[in-house]
Amino acid sequence: MPGRKQEVQLFYWTITLPPPSLRAWTGRPGPIDSRRRRRPPPTGPREAPLADIEDGDGLLSIGDLAGASGISTDTLRAWERRYGRPEPVRLPSGHRRYRSSDVPWLRRVAEALSRGHRAGAVVALPPRALDSLLSGGGPPEPDAGVAALLALLRRMRGDALDRALRRDARRLGPREFLLRRASPLLEAAGRAWADGRIEVRHEHYLSEILEDRLRTLRSAVALPAGAPAAVLATLPGEQHGLGLQMAAVVCALAGVRPVVLGVNTPLPDIAAAAVQGRARAVLVGVSLATGGVATDRMLSALRASLPARIPLVVGGAGARGPRRGPRGIEFVEGLEGLERRLPDLAGATIPA
Numbered sequence: 001m002p003g004r005k006q007e008v009q010l011f012y013w014t015i016t017l018p019p020p021s022l023r024a025w026t027g028r029p030g031p032i033d034s035r036r037r038r039r040p041p042p043t044g045p046r047e048a049p050l051a052d053i054e055d056g057d058g059l060l061s062i063g064d065l066a067g068a069s070g071i072s073t074d075t076l077r078a079w080e081r082r083y084g085r086p087e088p089v090r091l092p093s094g095h096r097r098y099r100s101s102d103v104p105w106l107r108r109v110a111e112a113l114s115r116g117h118r119a120g121a122v123v124a125l126p127p128r129a130l131d132s133l134l135s136g137g138g139p140p141e142p143d144a145g146v147a148a149l150l151a152l153l154r155r156m157r158g159d160a161l162d163r164a165l166r167r168d169a170r171r172l173g174p175r176e177f178l179l180r181r182a183s184p185l186l187e188a189a190g191r192a193w194a195d196g197r198i199e200v201r202h203e204h205y206l207s208e209i210l211e212d213r214l215r216t217l218r219s220a221v222a223l224p225a226g227a228p229a230a231v232l233a234t235l236p237g238e239q240h241g242l243g244l245q246m247a248a249v250v251c252a253l254a255g256v257r258p259v260v261l262g263v264n265t266p267l268p269d270i271a272a273a274a275v276q277g278r279a280r281a282v283l284v285g286v287s288l289a290t291g292g293v294a295t296d297r298m299l300s301a302l303r304a305s306l307p308a309r310i311p312l313v314v315g316g317a318g319a320r321g322p323r324r325g326p327r328g329i330e331f332v333e334g335l336e337g338l339e340r341r342l343p344d345l346a347g348a349t350i351p352a
């Protein structure tokens with residue numbers, strides 16, 4: 001979600017870094033990718049009539065557009081070259097600018113991509129066709145309970161939202177709360193953001209409230225001393241941590257002690273924590289925003305740095321399927337997939 005410039009830079013960084021050694025992934029932004037400088041300049045934008053610039057429509061730089069839409073500047077430039085959209089206007093100074101009306105369109109494109117459509121099939125679509133694509137297939141509308149929670153969020157009624165979430169957690173129990181409340185609510189929030197029905201403040205507020213709830217659920221599970229441990233983290237550049245918090249609750253419910261390192265964790269630290277804590281597994285969360293080749297490279301580097309006895313298990317909507325992912329890494333489907341895998345992981349004996 002937009003609003004944090006640093007996240008955009010990190011996001012950009014994760015998709016442009018070449019595959020260096022493990023030490024290079026320290027969680028700090030790296031140097032600008034040299035491929036970027038060698039690339040031929042993008043084709044020039046078509047000149048727009050001055051009236052377009054003067055009609056009160058706010059104009060944005062490509063960085064602003066990337067921040068507001070969640071689509072990296074490299075991707076925006078590639079789309080412009082391939083599909084002619086987003087189409088920039090040129091200021092009298094020669095600088096390229098984008099219309100703020102491109103933002104809701106791009107958010108909808110991102111939503112379509114997150115539902116598995118390919119860029120080639122959605123970027124060039126006229127607005128009506130994109131609308132019907134989004135209103136057709138896709139995930140089902142949230143049930144009434146989730147819709148009510150989203151309505152509270154839209155009114156920034158954090159106190160009432162938190163009370164309702166507590167009630168739901170008590171009524172449903174932790175597992176069903178994750179599957180029937182927390183996950184669908186986040187999905188619904190993602191759609192609402194893409195449609196412009198909620199803004200960054202709503203989404204950040206929801207993340208904070210849910211994170212508190214998930215931590216409370218996790219710490220309420222009593223684990224015996226000596227319970228097997230699993231290390232949970234996201235890779236450098238990945239800011240989506242709620243999936244990890246959910247996976248941590250699932251671990252605790254299965255009798256596995258979650259050692260949560262959190263988001264944006266340097267690879268050497270993930271590996272060291274796993275060895276030091278004699279972890280039965282390392283669990284990594286990958287969101288839709290960061291899944292891809294650069295993430296696969298980091299996963300391979302992490303795999304190579306872990307002792308062979310410690311499985312590396314990856315989950316989250318951006319995680320790849322078993323056939324397409326890097327070698328030696330397991331992919332689990334959703335929280336249920338993790339649930340199925342945990343008993344084996346917990347039972348594994350760790351040589352001293």
Ligand code: B12
Nearest residue numbers: 001002070190239240241242243283285289315316317334
């Ligand atoms: C909350 C949120 C944020 C918050 C995260 C806060 C936090 N503390 O986590 C913040 C503000 C940081 C954020 C930032 C961004 N976000 Co965001 N975000 C979301 C949102 C609304 C929810 C994410 C979430 O937690 N989902 C719930 C998880 C739990 O669901 P899941 O990934 O499907 O995972 C399920 C399972 O696979 C499994 N699972 C998940 N993790 C793990 C881990 C393990 C180990 C295991 C075993 C299982 C498992 O459990 C889940 C339940 O079944 C989503 C919308 C959505 N549909 O998810 C957008 C979304 C992911 N974000 C998006 C974008 C674009 C961004 C930004 C690029 C925006 C920007 N301009 O900066 C940045 C990227 C930052 C970065 N580099 O990581 C897009 C991605 C689209 C795309 N295809 O690229 C989405 C889909 C929104 C949208 N509709 O466009 N975001």
